[in-house]
Amino acid sequence: MSRRRPVTDEAVRAALAIPLRVEAGPDLDSSIARAIRATRQDRPPMARLVGLPPELPFPSVRLLRIGLLLALLLAIVGMALLVGALLRRPLLPGNGAIDLVVNDRLIEVAPNGAGARLILPENMAAGGPVWSRDGSHLAVWVRPGTATSGTPTAARPSISVLAVDGATIATVTTEQMSLGGRAVAMDTGTISWSPDGTGFAFDGAVGGLAHLYRYTLATGLVSDITPARVQGQWPAWSPDGRLIAFFSPQSGQDDRVWVMQPDGSGGHRVGDPLSSGLATGSGSWAPQWSSDSARLAFDASNGITNSALYVVNLATGRQIRLGADLRAAFAPVWGPGPTDLAFEDRNGSVPGKIDVYVSNPDAGTARLLLPNADLWGWSPDGSSLLIGNPSCWSDNHGMTTPCANGLFSVSLDGTIQRELVSPTQLASLAPNTPTTVKVWVDAAAWRPVRP
Amino acid sequence: MTDSGVDAMGTVRSVERAVIERAARGDHLAFDSLVAARSSRLYRTALAILRSEADAHDATQDAFVAAWQHLPGLRNPEQFDAWLGRILVNTCRDGLRRRHRIQVREIDVESDEGSRAVAVRDADRSPFASAVGEADAIRRAFNHLGPDHRALLALHYIEGRPLSELATLLSVPEGTIKWRLHRARAALETALGEEDR
Numbered sequence: 001m002s003r004r005r006p007v008t009d010e011a012v013r014a015a016l017a018i019p020l021r022v023e024a025g026p027d028l029d030s031s032i033a034r035a036i037r038a039t040r041q042d043r044p045p046m047a048r049l050v051g052l053p054p055e056l057p058f059p060s061v062r063l064l065r066i067g068l069l070l071a072l073l074l075a076i077v078g079m080a081l082l083v084g085a086l087l088r089r090p091l092l093p094g095n096g097a098i099d100l101v102v103n104d105r106l107i108e109v110a111p112n113g114a115g116a117r118l119i120l121p122e123n124m125a126a127g128g129p130v131w132s133r134d135g136s137h138l139a140v141w142v143r144p145g146t147a148t149s150g151t152p153t154a155a156r157p158s159i160s161v162l163a164v165d166g167a168t169i170a171t172v173t174t175e176q177m178s179l180g181g182r183a184v185a186m187d188t189g190t191i192s193w194s195p196d197g198t199g200f201a202f203d204g205a206v207g208g209l210a211h212l213y214r215y216t217l218a219t220g221l222v223s224d225i226t227p228a229r230v231q232g233q234w235p236a237w238s239p240d241g242r243l244i245a246f247f248s249p250q251s252g253q254d255d256r257v258w259v260m261q262p263d264g265s266g267g268h269r270v271g272d273p274l275s276s277g278l279a280t281g282s283g284s285w286a287p288q289w290s291s292d293s294a295r296l297a298f299d300a301s302n303g304i305t306n307s308a309l310y311v312v313n314l315a316t317g318r319q320i321r322l323g324a325d326l327r328a329a330f331a332p333v334w335g336p337g338p339t340d341l342a343f344e345d346r347n348g349s350v351p352g353k354i355d356v357y358v359s360n361p362d363a364g365t366a367r368l369l370l371p372n373a374d375l376w377g378w379s380p381d382g383s384s385l386l387i388g389n390p391s392c393w394s395d396n397h398g399m400t401t402p403c404a405n406g407l408f409s410v411s412l413d414g415t416i417q418r419e420l421v422s423p424t425q426l427a428s429l430a431p432n433t434p435t436t437v438k439v440w441v442d443a444a445a446w447r448p449v450r451p
Numbered sequence: 452m453t454d455s456g457v458d459a460m461g462t463v464r465s466v467e468r469a470v471i472e473r474a475a476r477g478d479h480l481a482f483d484s485l486v487a488a489r490s491s492r493l494y495r496t497a498l499a500i501l502r503s504e505a506d507a508h509d510a511t512q513d514a515f516v517a518a519w520q521h522l523p524g525l526r527n528p529e530q531f532d533a534w535l536g537r538i539l540v541n542t543c544r545d546g547l548r549r550r551h552r553i554q555v556r557e558i559d560v561e562s563d564e565g566s567r568a569v570a571v572r573d574a575d576r577s578p579f580a581s582a583v584g585e586a587d588a589i590r591r592a593f594n595h596l597g598p599d600h601r602a603l604l605a606l607h608y609i610e611g612r613p614l615s616e617l618a619t620l621l622s623v624p625e626g627t628i629k630w631r632l633h634r635a636r637a638a639l640e641t642a643l644g645e646e647d648r
Binding site for chain 1: 512521523585586589590593608609
């Protein structure tokens with residue numbers, strides 16, 4: 001076993017002390033000098049990474065390292081924000097051609113308003129054009145004759161499906177809709193494309209009762225998707241494709257907006273009963289889906305002067321009234337963002353005319369964008385609104401008051417108002433007559449194009 | 452204290468820092484001046500640990516070369532001396548480990564060197580051993596210690612470095628240094644006991 005022998009500190013110091021005479025030989029410094037001249041210095045990893053020359057000052061390398069670190073952090077934060085924004089908001093399409101209806105004529109103009117031209121023959125009246133969401137097809141109600149020609153409007157309408165170049169690729173006729181052997185008198189109501197563009201829902205009538213139909217482009221088949229024991233009109237296909245919203249005019253005592261599966265099953269009311277005296281479907285607009293398919297906006301009116309605007313959240317069933325201080329808010333249109341909503345107020349600042357508002361339903365705010373103007377929708381990229389200016393709308397929808405408006409693109413803050421087509425241009429393509437004293441944009445659809 | 456608020460030591464530190472930074476940018480002459488100011492001190496430290504002039508010479512040179520090589524990566528030039536000291540101690544420890552391996556391979560009790568070692572040990576066991584003999588015994592015992600113990604004892608007892616400085620130099624807490632020093636001292640006394648047998 002080992003045995004320790006204690007020893008004093010002094011003894012250790014004395015024994016191990018290096019004599020003062022002992023020094024490094026003079027050759028030590030020179031051999032070190034030779035050795036370092038034969039040895040390359042290491043550069044800091046970051047300096048090597050960016051290929052900095054060895055002579056770059058050391059502090060600069062440190063500053064550069066800090067700068068690169070900050071830049072990296074900023075890039076990470078920027079990427080996170082960008083990804084977050086992209087996830088919150090899908091990539092928006094660009095703005096293609098605009099198709100508008102003036103005096104029953106279907107006119108198409110480029111996004112900058114150039115090249116205005118008639119799309120359908122002069123003897124065909126058009127109404128309610130709607131682009132599919134991929135911008136590949138335009139569906140439009142057509143019927144023989146025009147308002148200017150004075151052809152009786154009793155002629156049965158059909159739906160034409162047009163390609164981008166204006167060629168008709170399909171027609172949905174009254175005969176195709178003669179379901180169960182009964183003739184279908186079609187209403188020039190709503191067409192709503194499925195989000196995948198394979199078909200659309202539209203409304204019509206059988207024996208005076210409102211019905212909902214679904215048309216499949218590939219097969220040309222029409223099916224009645226009206227839920228059992230109810231009527232249905234103003235269909236709106238949700239952006240996620242899962243539901244179709246509609247109004248049911250016979251619901252009377254418990255008038256609310258309805259939703260159902262695209263095959264017509266599972267129809268049920270959503271939201272709250274309306275205020276007394278108001279009814280859905282008495283306006284001129286279908287229910288409107290928010291871009292995330294989470295909410296529906298719709299209007300209801302007493303059919304005379306008053307109307308109200310509602311937004312219902314499908315997940316919670318909570319329903320709010322927007323623009324409660326406006327007596328005649330109607331015609332809501334969602335923009336690409338889930339909180340972008342524009343609408344009109346019939347009780348405008350100019351008597352008998354319409355004001356256009358933009359709103360954030362989440363904040364419950366509404367801001368007057370333009371007085372005396374007609375709202376026709378959002379640009380596909382969400383940057384502007386399609387506006388008829390001045391408003392040629394009036395309560396009686398009559399054509400007896402002279403009016404002419406042009407089509408404008410208006411930025412969301414109202415500061416940029418660009419005339420796309422002038423009343424003069426429109427009048428040359430869709431002239432009025434002594435019985436149709438208006439040159440009025442009464443429908444417009446902006447074609448989305450892939451970004 | 453001058454008007455500018457920089458005292459004399461501060462000025463020296465500032466000049467020293469500039470020299471270190473120049474050396475870090477590859478200025479050989481600047482590094483030569485750093486070597487000239489430190490080589491003797493570092494050599495004596497190396498000698499205290501290694502107990503061999505040739506080895507101390509090599510360790511000192513190796514430490515300076517390593518310092519030159521890695522100087523651009525030194526973040527704080529103020530820490531240059533502590534950093535250089537660590538390099539030297541590590542170089543000495545590495546040198547001792549290499550030497551130990553070589554000795555294990557080469558020493559033979561039947562060889563002339565082994566015989567001399569036995570003779571010296573026998574002389575030291577004499578009851579008339581002088582103070583010189585005691586010192587020799589301590590040095591031999593020291594030579595049997597491991598690299599870490601040798602380095603610690605040399606730095607503390609020969610270089611006279613306090614515990615706090617050793618803690619900084621070896622980058623460990625002061626309490627750890629105290630414990631290691633105790634262990635080193637115990638190892639020395641045990642080796643000394645072995646010398647007496």
